[in-house]
Amino acid sequence: MRRRLLSSTLVVAVIAVLLLGVPLGIVVSRLIVDEAAAELQGEANRLVQEVGYAQIQDAPIDPEQIEQNYPDRYIQIYTTGNPPKALIVGTEVSSDQAMWEDAKSDDGIYVRVTRDRGEVEADVRARLLLIVALAAAALAVAVGLAIVQSRRLTLPLQDLAKIAERLGSGDARPSKHRYGIAELDRVAEVLDRSASRISDLLTREREFATDASHQLRTPLTGLTMRLEEIVAASDQPVIVREEGEAAIVQAERLTAVIDELLAAARRQRHAQAEPMSVDEILIQQITEWEPAFRRAGRGLLLEGSRGLRALATEGGFGQVVATLLENSLRHGGGVVTVTTNLSDNYVVIEVADQGSGIPDELAPKVFERNVSGGGGTGLxxxxxxxxxxxxxxxLELIRRKPAVFALFLRPANERNRVVTGPA
Structure with a gap:
C-alpha cells in the first residue's frame, strides 16, 4: 500500500508540474524574446530621434558616443542628403545569429539595431533551468509529504492487521490502540468490541467443555471396566468376545476425544499431525465395522495401494473414516469398497458403495450442518x-450415484508438517 500511495502521489505531482511548468516555460521564453525585440525597437527609435536632432542642430554624429550608449550592438545609420551618408557602429553579427529591429523617420533617416541572438537564448535557458529546479523541488516536497502520509496511514493498518490476525488465532485481548484518524479509530473500536465478545464466547465454551468432560468421564470409565470384565470372563461364542473388544476400543477412543476436549478447554497445545500408516488406521476401522456389515449381509473390502503414509492425527483420520463407513452402512447398499492411491499431491482414500446414491437436490449441501437425507443428525x-x-x-463427494466420498491427505514428509488446533 505504501508503494502504491507513493507512486500515485508522484504521478499526480509530475502531472501537475508538467501541466503548469511546460506552459510556464513556453510563456517565459516568449516573453524574454519579445522583451529583447521590444528593447531593440526602442533603441532604434531613440537613435532615429537622436540623428534627426543632430541634423537639425547641424551637429556631427559621434560613433564612439553611440557605441558607448549602445554597447554590444551593431548599428547601421543611413541619412539622406547630398550626398547620402551611412554610419556603421559596432561589430557585425553573423546573419544566422542576428536579431534586429528597424526604425525610419519621415525625413529619410533609417536605423537598424542588431544584437547577438545567443545572448537572448542564454537568458531563456537560465530561466528554464530555474523553472526546472523549482519543479524538482516541488516534486521532492510532494514525495516527502507522501512518505509521511503513507507512514501515518500504513503503520496503523499494519497494526490493525496484526490485531485481526491475533483475533483469528484465538487471542481475544482488546488492543485499545487509537491512531488519531477517525476511520481507523472506528475500525479499532469495532475490533475491540469483537475481541470482547469473542473472549466471552471462548470462556463460556471452555467452561462447557470442561463440565461436559468431567460429567462424561466417569460413566465412560465404568463402561470400559464392565466391557473388560465381560471379555475376560466370557466363554461364549467368538462373536461375543469380538463385539466386546470392539466396544472397548470404541469407548477408549471416545475417552481420548474427551481428553482432547479437556486439553483444548485448558488451552493446551494439540498434537501435531504426524506421518502415520494409512493401512494401519484403515485396517483398524474395517476390523471394527466388519461385524456390523456382516450382520447386515453386506461386504467391506480394502483395495488399492498399500504402504502409503500420510500426515494426519490418529483420532481425526480414524473419525473421518468411521463417519464414511457409518454413512455407507446406514444409507448405502451392497459392498463397500475402501480404495487407497497416491496422486500428485495427495494420498487419496475413497469410500464407495453400491447403493442408490445421493439425491441431486441433496448433493450440493451434503456437507452443511443439520442437512440429512435419511433421518440422521446432519452433523x-x-x-x-x-x-x-x-x-x-x-473431504469431497466425487460421485453422487452410487456415492463415492474421497479423503485427500497430504503425503508424509518433514516439509509438510502441519499443526492442528491453536498453539
Whole structure:
C-alpha cells in the first residue's frame, strides 16, 4: 500500500508540474524574446530621434558616443542628403545569429539595431533551468509529504492487521490502540468490541467443555471396566468376545476425544499431525465395522495401494473414516469398497458403495450442518470435513450415484508438517 500511495502521489505531482511548468516555460521564453525585440525597437527609435536632432542642430554624429550608449550592438545609420551618408557602429553579427529591429523617420533617416541572438537564448535557458529546479523541488516536497502520509496511514493498518490476525488465532485481548484518524479509530473500536465478545464466547465454551468432560468421564470409565470384565470372563461364542473388544476400543477412543476436549478447554497445545500408516488406521476401522456389515449381509473390502503414509492425527483420520463407513452402512447398499492411491499431491482414500446414491437436490449441501437425507443428525459429514481440514486435507463427494466420498491427505514428509488446533 505504501508503494502504491507513493507512486500515485508522484504521478499526480509530475502531472501537475508538467501541466503548469511546460506552459510556464513556453510563456517565459516568449516573453524574454519579445522583451529583447521590444528593447531593440526602442533603441532604434531613440537613435532615429537622436540623428534627426543632430541634423537639425547641424551637429556631427559621434560613433564612439553611440557605441558607448549602445554597447554590444551593431548599428547601421543611413541619412539622406547630398550626398547620402551611412554610419556603421559596432561589430557585425553573423546573419544566422542576428536579431534586429528597424526604425525610419519621415525625413529619410533609417536605423537598424542588431544584437547577438545567443545572448537572448542564454537568458531563456537560465530561466528554464530555474523553472526546472523549482519543479524538482516541488516534486521532492510532494514525495516527502507522501512518505509521511503513507507512514501515518500504513503503520496503523499494519497494526490493525496484526490485531485481526491475533483475533483469528484465538487471542481475544482488546488492543485499545487509537491512531488519531477517525476511520481507523472506528475500525479499532469495532475490533475491540469483537475481541470482547469473542473472549466471552471462548470462556463460556471452555467452561462447557470442561463440565461436559468431567460429567462424561466417569460413566465412560465404568463402561470400559464392565466391557473388560465381560471379555475376560466370557466363554461364549467368538462373536461375543469380538463385539466386546470392539466396544472397548470404541469407548477408549471416545475417552481420548474427551481428553482432547479437556486439553483444548485448558488451552493446551494439540498434537501435531504426524506421518502415520494409512493401512494401519484403515485396517483398524474395517476390523471394527466388519461385524456390523456382516450382520447386515453386506461386504467391506480394502483395495488399492498399500504402504502409503500420510500426515494426519490418529483420532481425526480414524473419525473421518468411521463417519464414511457409518454413512455407507446406514444409507448405502451392497459392498463397500475402501480404495487407497497416491496422486500428485495427495494420498487419496475413497469410500464407495453400491447403493442408490445421493439425491441431486441433496448433493450440493451434503456437507452443511443439520442437512440429512435419511433421518440422521446432519452433523457427521460436517464434522468429518472439519476434522479433515484440521489435518491439512479435505473431504469431497466425487460421485453422487452410487456415492463415492474421497479423503485427500497430504503425503508424509518433514516439509509438510502441519499443526492442528491453536498453539
Amino acid at each position: 457427521g459429514l460436517t464434522l468429518a470435513r472439519a476434522l479433515a481440514a484440521a489435518d491439512g486435507g479435505r
